[in-house]
Amino acid sequence: MNFAPPHVAPVLVAHLPEPEPRRRLRECFDCGQLHRMGPLPAGVVARCLRCHAVLGRGRRDPFSRPLALALTGLLLLFLAVQLPFMGIDLYGRDNAIHLTTGAAELETYGFWELGAVVFAFTVGAPFARLLCIGAVLSGLRMARPPRFLPLLFRLDERLRPWAMVEVYLLGVFVAYTKLGDLAFVQVGLAVYALGGLMLAIAATDAALDPDAVWDTLEARGLVVAPERLAAALRAAESPEARVNELIACTCCVLVVGAAEATPCPRCGARLHRRKPEAVALTWALLVASLVLYVPANMLPVLTVSRLGQGAPSTILGGVQQLAAAGMWPLAMLVFFASITVPVLKLIGLAIMLISIQRRAAGRLQDRTVLFRIVDAIGRWSMIDIFMVSVLVGLVRLGFVASVTPGAGAVAFCGVVILTMLAARTFDPRLMWDAVARVQAPPRRRVALRRWGRPKPFTARPAS
Numbered sequence: 438m439n440f441a442p443p444h445v446a447p448v449l450v451a452h453l454p455e456p457e458p459r460r461r462l463r464e465c466f467d468c469g470q471l472h473r474m475g476p477l478p479a480g481v482v483a484r485c486l487r488c489h490a491v492l493g494r495g496r497r498d499p500f501s502r503p504l505a506l507a508l509t510g511l512l513l514l515f516l517a518v519q520l521p522f523m524g525i526d527l528y529g530r531d532n533a534i535h536l537t538t539g540a541a542e543l544e545t546y547g548f549w550e551l552g553a554v555v556f557a558f559t560v561g562a563p564f565a566r567l568l569c570i571g572a573v574l575s576g577l578r579m580a581r582p583p584r585f586l587p588l589l590f591r592l593d594e595r596l597r598p599w600a601m602v603e604v605y606l607l608g609v610f611v612a613y614t615k616l617g618d619l620a621f622v623q624v625g626l627a628v629y630a631l632g633g634l635m636l637a638i639a640a641t642d643a644a645l646d647p648d649a650v651w652d653t654l655e656a657r658g659l660v661v662a663p664e665r666l667a668a669a670l671r672a673a674e675s676p677e678a679r680v681n682e683l684i685a686c687t688c689c690v691l692v693v694g695a696a697e698a699t700p701c702p703r704c705g706a707r708l709h710r711r712k713p714e715a716v717a718l719t720w721a722l723l724v725a726s727l728v729l730y731v732p733a734n735m736l737p738v739l740t741v742s743r744l745g746q747g748a749p750s751t752i753l754g755g756v757q758q759l760a761a762a763g764m765w766p767l768a769m770l771v772f773f774a775s776i777t778v779p780v781l782k783l784i785g786l787a788i789m790l791i792s793i794q795r796r797a798a799g800r801l802q803d804r805t806v807l808f809r810i811v812d813a814i815g816r817w818s819m820i821d822i823f824m825v826s827v828l829v830g831l832v833r834l835g836f837v838a839s840v841t842p843g844a845g846a847v848a849f850c851g852v853v854i855l856t857m858l859a860a861r862t863f864d865p866r867l868m869w870d871a872v873a874r875v876q877a878p879p880r881r882r883v884a885l886r887r888w889g890r891p892k893p894f895t896a897r898p899a900s
Contacts, residue, residue, distance in 0.1 A: 461673075462683065462685075463685075464683075464690070465488060466685070466865075467485065467490040467809070467865050467866070468485060468488040468490065468805060470487040470869075471683070471692070476495070476649070477494065487869075488802055488869075494646070495646075496644060496646040498644065499644070499645065499649040499650070500649070502644040503570060503641050504570075504574040504575065506641040507567045507641050508567075508571055510638055511564070513633045513637055514567065516626070516627065517627045517631045520535075521535065521625035522534050522535050522536045522627040522628060523613075523831055524623040526623070527834060530837045536559070539555060539826030539827050539830035540556040540830075542830045542833070543825075548842050551822065551825075551842065551850060552826075554850055557599070558599055558601040559601065559605045562596045562601070563638060566596045566638070567637075567638070569593040573586050573593075573650065577650075582659055586659050587659055587660065587661065587689075587705065588705070590651070591688050591705070598861070600638065601816055602635045604817055605819075606628075606632060607770075607820050608819070608820045611820060612824045612828050614759075614764060614767055615758075615759070651703065654703075660703045661700060661702055663702075666703055669693035669694055669695045669702050672694025673693050675694070684697070684708045686704060687712075689703050689704040691703050693708070695708055696708075697709060697710060711864050712862060712863075712864040715862055715863055715864040715867060716867065719786060722855050722856070723783060723855075726852045726856045726859065729855065730848075732848040733845055733849035733852050734753060734776075734845070736751070736845030737750055737754075737845050738755070738842070739755075739825050739828065739840055739841065739842055740840070740843060741828075741840050742838065743837070743838050752845065752849065755771065755821070756775075771820065774821070775820065775821045775849070778817060778818045779852055779853070779856060782811050782815055782856045786856075786859055788804070789807065789808060789865070792804060792871070793867045793868055793871045794871075796872065797868075797871070798872045801868060804865075808865045812860045815856055815860055818853045818856075822853070825842055825846050829841070
């Protein structure tokens with residue numbers, strides 16, 4: 438069940454170092470606090486006055502640099518798909534694979550769902566993200582930009598957590614380490630291209646300024662409903678506007694005065710004061726992932742056969758094999774990513790859900806930090822799935838050696854995806870809304886920082 442916010446703290450005004458021609462309301466999506474802020478100078482980070490969440494970052498070149506990085510990432514992704522990825526030589530038998538070979542081999546074994554997930558997270562989502570960013574930033578340079586640019590930028594925001602190139606590379610490293618003592622493994626040029634792709638995506642996200650892009654799209658008239666946007670902004674900025682009548686779009690972060698469940702006049706996303714049925718959906722996904730967690734650890738995730746002999750291996754069995762081989766750091770890494778992280782996510786989400794339903798008032802900031810951790814670490818549990826895809830595609834030497842996927846990999850992949858969806862459907866603002874009375878933050882708290890150096894400011898309630 439959801440709770441309506443019993444009390445909303447007053448709107449706080451964070452005065453920036455330089456005057457801005459345009460200041461708008463901004464809601465913190467971690468605690469629901471409203472702020473009024475304008476464009477940020479380069480290198481300045483705006484933080485929430487109540488929970489310290491990052492509200493925005495000022496970039497020096499928010500258009501040209503991310504465009505160049507996105508195009509570079511597309512080129513590197515093309516090279517990663519076309520060039521040889523890895524090769525193996527065992528007892529005179531050799532085999533070479535490409536980046537998509539593992540996903541294709543999973544399908545041949547009947548695990549088409551695993552193959553689809555691996556391909557989508559390693560190739561599909563990164564390609565779609567880079568293509569959307571490149572298309573939007575290129576389109577803004579045109580004299581008459583296409584009308585579908587806001588839709589593409591919305592798609593990029595939805596795909597952001599599902600592009601897992603860095604997690605896949607860690608899975609490749611685990612697979613390489615496990616095969617190092619059994620056979621000669623050769624790393625292809627595609628691995629280096631994939632490493633460059635990882636850096637290009639990270640640099641693109643660091644250089645891109647979503648606020649500047651949405652403001653530019655709005656200035657160019659590329660909005661869903663221009664007339665309704667102007668009316669909604671007037672309603673939000675009116676002195677008579679009530680705080681509980683304002684809605685922040687979770688896609689383009691625009692705060693407007695509009696009705697519940699109506700499309701955002703700027704980007705078209707559905708507007709809700711809080712995520713609809715957040716508590717019920719998160720509980721459902723949490724219970725489903727808990728049900729799958731048992732077979733994920735009991736069933737084998739793969740079977741390694743050498744000279745016709747082999748035994749199935751579970752996730753915990755793989756950790757024990759790495760430890761027995763003396764690879765303690767790698768064993769601890771796999772144990773943390775595959776065993777500890779899912780358990781922490783299940784326990785953390787359950788604690789936050791129970792605190793909402795019990796209207797717990799203590800340690801709100803600590804629980805908000807816990808949500809950020811749960812949301813950030815969930816993707817790293819895919820290491821085992823990516824490792825299985827690499828081993829299945831690489832070790833195909835018939836009677837000499839082979840790796841077969843198991844049903845436990847499907848269950849574990851379901852656990853990872855369901856817990857990630859649970860974190861996405863959960864609304865941390867409900868933890869603050871469930872409290873009967875929230876204290877306003879002190880004036881002296883720092884909300885703006887230049888990388889590594891505090892930036893002075895004053896804060897006061899809006900009149």
